Amino acid sequence: MENKYCHQSCDPAAQKMLKRAEELNIETVWDRYAAQEPQCGFGQLGLCCRVCSMGPCRVDPFGDGPQKGVCGAGADTIVARNLVRTAAAGASSHVDHGYEYIQALKKAAQGEIPYPIKDEGKLKAIAAKLGLSAEGKTKEELALAIAEIAAQDFANTGEEPMKWVTASAPAERVEAWKKLGVAPRNPDRDIRSALSQTNIGTDADPVNMLLTAVRMGLVDAYGGLHLTTDLQDIIFGTPTPVASEANLGVLKEDKVNIVVHGHVPLMSEKLVEWANKLNDKAIVAGAAGIQLAGICCSGNEILMRQGVPIATNFLSQELAIATGVVDAIVVDIQCIMPSLTTVAECFHTKVITTMPIAKIPGATHVDFNLEEADAKAQEIIELAIANYRNRDKSKVHIPQEKTSFLGGFSVEAIVGALAKVNAEDPLKPLVDNIAAGNILGAAALVGCNTVKLTQDSVHVGLAKELLKNNVLIVSTGCAAQALAKAGLMNPAATEQYAGEGLKAVLTAVGQAAGLNAPLPPVLHMGSCVDNSRIADLLSALAGYLKVNVKDLPIAASAPEFMSEKAIAIGTWAVAMGILTHLGPTPQVLGSPIVTGVLTDKVEELLGGKFIVEADPVKAAATIINHIIDKRQKLGLTVPQA
Amino acid sequence: MKEVLIRLDRCLGCKSCQLACAVQHSQSKNLVQAIGETPPPQNRVHVTKGEINPLPVQCRHCQEAPCVDACMTGALHYDSQGLVVLDNHRCTGCWMCIMTCPFGAVTPGNSAKLAVKCDRCPDLAQPACVTACPTKSLVFADPADLAKEVREQLAWQVTQQK
Numbered sequence: 001m002e003n004k005y006c007h008q009s010c011d012p013a014a015q016k017m018l019k020r021a022e023e024l025n026i027e028t029v030w031d032r033y034a035a036q037e038p039q040c041g042f043g044q045l046g047l048c049c050r051v052c053s054m055g056p057c058r059v060d061p062f063g064d065g066p067q068k069g070v071c072g073a074g075a076d077t078i079v080a081r082n083l084v085r086t087a088a089a090g091a092s093s094h095v096d097h098g099y100e101y102i103q104a105l106k107k108a109a110q111g112e113i114p115y116p117i118k119d120e121g122k123l124k125a126i127a128a129k130l131g132l133s134a135e136g137k138t139k140e141e142l143a144l145a146i147a148e149i150a151a152q153d154f155a156n157t158g159e160e161p162m163k164w165v166t167a168s169a170p171a172e173r174v175e176a177w178k179k180l181g182v183a184p185r186n187p188d189r190d191i192r193s194a195l196s197q198t199n200i201g202t203d204a205d206p207v208n209m210l211l212t213a214v215r216m217g218l219v220d221a222y223g224g225l226h227l228t229t230d231l232q233d234i235i236f237g238t239p240t241p242v243a244s245e246a247n248l249g250v251l252k253e254d255k256v257n258i259v260v261h262g263h264v265p266l267m268s269e270k271l272v273e274w275a276n277k278l279n280d281k282a283i284v285a286g287a288a289g290i291q292l293a294g295i296c297c298s299g300n301e302i303l304m305r306q307g308v309p310i311a312t313n314f315l316s317q318e319l320a321i322a323t324g325v326v327d328a329i330v331v332d333i334q335c336i337m338p339s340l341t342t343v344a345e346c347f348h349t350k351v352i353t354t355m356p357i358a359k360i361p362g363a364t365h366v367d368f369n370l371e372e373a374d375a376k377a378q379e380i381i382e383l384a385i386a387n388y389r390n391r392d393k394s395k396v397h398i399p400q401e402k403t404s405f406l407g408g409f410s411v412e413a414i415v416g417a418l419a420k421v422n423a424e425d426p427l428k429p430l431v432d433n434i435a436a437g438n439i440l441g442a443a444a445l446v447g448c449n450t451v452k453l454t455q456d457s458v459h460v461g462l463a464k465e466l467l468k469n470n471v472l473i474v475s476t477g478c479a480a481q482a483l484a485k486a487g488l489m490n491p492a493a494t495e496q497y498a499g500e501g502l503k504a505v506l507t508a509v510g511q512a513a514g515l516n517a518p519l520p521p522v523l524h525m526g527s528c529v530d531n532s533r534i535a536d537l538l539s540a541l542a543g544y545l546k547v548n549v550k551d552l553p554i555a556a557s558a559p560e561f562m563s564e565k566a567i568a569i570g571t572w573a574v575a576m577g578i579l580t581h582l583g584p585t586p587q588v589l590g591s592p593i594v595t596g597v598l599t600d601k602v603e604e605l606l607g608g609k610f611i612v613e614a615d616p617v618k619a620a621a622t623i624i625n626h627i628i629d630k631r632q633k634l635g636l637t638v639p640q641a
Numbered sequence: 642m643k644e645v646l647i648r649l650d651r652c653l654g655c656k657s658c659q660l661a662c663a664v665q666h667s668q669s670k671n672l673v674q675a676i677g678e679t680p681p682p683q684n685r686v687h688v689t690k691g692e693i694n695p696l697p698v699q700c701r702h703c704q705e706a707p708c709v710d711a712c713m714t715g716a717l718h719y720d721s722q723g724l725v726v727l728d729n730h731r732c733t734g735c736w737m738c739i740m741t742c743p744f745g746a747v748t749p750g751n752s753a754k755l756a757v758k759c760d761r762c763p764d765l766a767q768p769a770c771v772t773a774c775p776t777k778s779l780v781f782a783d784p785a786d787l788a789k790e791v792r793e794q795l796a797w798q799v800t801q802q803k
Contacts, residue, residue: 037654037690038654038688038689038690038691038695039654040653040654040655040656041652041653041654041655041695042653042655042775043655044653045653058655058775060775060776060777061653061776062651062776062777064651064776064777065775065776065777066775
């Protein structure tokens, strides 16, 4: 559909809401981006340094102006310093998230908070990987022991790697990281050290700093992602396949609509519980009930475990409010646009902040805490119900777009589906089909949206190209939400988009698993922290094949990344040995050394490297060639050109 | 005579010229104080998004300036050096200058109905925008010198072994 909004978003619901926002004179992220243009070239190239107060300094990339900052740092030092600090900030976000769960698990185990330990199977699996014996322990005792090991990782004053690293990563990778001196020891200490290293007058060596950027990626992965997924699964349960719907059409005109947005499901899980308990109150208030829907990763978390539908993804968060039917948008941390309260002013919508580190002027703050989780969740739901009567019916404008899809593909769920084909040896059917070439390889499509690229267009364009070429896709985060909205996560998508080989495999697995339809060609594996699940799957595959992860016919991609978190995760993917595609250009091009290492030399050290390509078709071609190359090296069949 | 000229491939869009221009046209002529002034000072150079590079656009001080021709009160006129200057006292805010300037280099004032445009920083040896430009995209030079530079660049490029 060609319309004036198709350059802003390829999501038809977002296009309709952009038109609506324009009619109502509502400023959106796209308007603010236009107002920012042209954006500063020094910043884009990473050549602006604000580290000390002798600056700000800038290096002239054309060579005529200054080539060094006041302190003497040149382009390579400045770009490397900025990159390390970006990766450290990204890692901090995930580590902070994980840290919440150490406390939560401890308190849950001691019965201090109203969170039962739901998943005993996962509890035992995590205990086993940490080398803890479950013998004779109650689940509370075991949970406490696990929380204790996590806490010890944050108290490690020695040089040995974190327990969570050695327990979660393939041994070959841990050795490679130790050899380079980048294996994480203690997330807090490593992040502190990275900030210290990049202070004025400490490190000037760009390559030495890039190694620290790699360490930040690993800190993010093991002190953040793996730790978080593991503990969240223990507390809330490991996801299993679940049917749901995505896009703004899931909002209901006759219901109390509560949109959950952010990343940490401690609050949103409780909201799901209390939305069910208080549904009758909504009916008393004149509504047909309560409709929950999610944005970003809090949305993904309660989708994966509770089947709550997806409202939309990052870039169109303001547009959800513009429907006029959101009675409350409840947010926790990360990726929440400060503009939400400004948009909400045009409607009755209440923006409710819940976390001590994430408050927005103009929002209602409910100081959610674990001890009073039930009372606070009840308070939030009741605020939303009470606000329903303030809704202005003349402003209601819900686009009808919504797509049905399957989510909930944890590693356990994927292995479970494969076990229906071969109970003895679940990975065998997958591996056999990769070897036979029915599945050419696999790609992980992850990460954000960015206003610099048409919303969802690179995600969807890349996915369609890869599927056509029999590349199986796993996805998380806003990428997964983009692909769910675009209808790529249901059995019909397998028929429509998958190449013949892939289609046959997915059909066979789907039939065996009792779906009576093919498995979707894109598997929703969860939130951004659940990129850990993708790594676990790859580690299991590599282990089964007795090869290293870096030798697998796979690739990773953050087609529309924007967050500091994505920089950290991408660096980890490269450190795992994976070719990692980025759609937008990261802010490093001002340094030939940094750019050269990230896109070339790092491959010799770690097996992975970055490629940058905004065109999805060209990116797909590069990824497919890479997969074919890896297949050749493994001695597997390659498709005839 | 020296003019404010642009090396088109050099602008990175940092807007340092805009900031320096506004400060130079503030009461205090100092960034820290200027940000608190009422009315806020206005920039006369406008970094504008282009297809590949941004372009800093400002008054070209044309020899037969359409804005001077269109100005019915004579507020816009040529000074003794040939620069196009504005006499605020005679400006009526009719915006004929805005309508006729082919560069969009004249803008309305933010506090009074007066035209605002580049005055080439009469108190400075070199305009503030040029001094502020970190890539030397903006230069204060004789056009003949820039022409020579462009020719030399061209010669270098076309004779380079491919």
